[in-house]
Amino acid sequence: MKLPFSTDKGAAAKAALGLIVLQSDESMEAELRPVFDQEGLALYHSRIPSAAEVTEETLQQMELDLPRAAALLPGSHPLDVVGYGCTSGATVIGADKVAAAIHTSHPGARTTDPITAVIVACNYLKVRKLGFVTPYVAEVSEAMRALLELNGLIVSTFGSFEQIEETVVARISQQSVLEAVCAVGENTEVEAVFASCTNLRSFGIIDKAEATIGKPVISSNQALAWHMLTLAGLPTHGKGPGRLFRQQA
DSSP: OOOOOOOOOGGGSSEEEEEEEETTOSSHHHHHTTTTOOTTEEEEEEEEOOOSBOOHHHHHHHHHHHHHHHHTSOOSSOOSEEEEEOHHHHHHHOHHHHHHHHHTTOTTOEEEOHHHHHHHHHHHHTOOEEEEEEOSOHHHHHHHHHHHHHTTOEEEEEEEOOOOBHHHHTTSOHHHHHHHHHHHHTSTTOSEEEEOOTTSOOTTTHHHHHHHHSSOEEEHHHHHHHHHHHHTTOOOTTSSSSHHHHOOO
16 A cells, blocks of 8 residues: 655755764764754764774874775765864864865755864954863874964863873763863963863763853864754754853844
8 A cells, every 4th residue: 555645844944954974983963962952953973983082193094094984975965065074174174175075065065063063152252362181192182272273262271181092081071170270261361171082071060060160161062063953044043052142133
């Protein structure tokens, strides 16, 4: 028996978003899931090969794998926004090259990545002097710091967990992240604190940290989710933690 049916706009009635997740990432999807839980919004994931250790060499390798990872996202209908979920990778590869790789399969999509999103978020919140927390080894942290400063931001205070292994980063406790953010954010010159890395869990402590230091706290996952929603023209207010999701334009 052949059954009758009708069609509608599908799960992406309002917007279709793509997210490229590192093979080694264990944190981003869980943190972002509630943010994108909106009627008519569809979020599609693809994974990209990534090394167990974070170095400039392993990050640069992802430039070669990005086109294929992007191609694995649905292409039957245009995607509105595609995000590449690696702060350090986007820093080393460059936002323009990330966008070009994504556009090989999704030429009409707007693109973003965590470091680009953080820069946009700082402008949105009108902050310039940052406290900077990373889990990375020195060479990766320094490359990111240079990029932030190239875009007009000032890193007033810096601290790192100095970890090279992704599996360790994914298991750094949120209490440790809270203590690190507050320690860096206590500096009177700091206007906001940026906690970098999509594998570093932060959503559970952002509001508490902001209440403690009285300043905005921006994380890689938070900024990426906020910027993806913004680029898609979707509401952001109250959809995630922190002042970034509370402040009206």
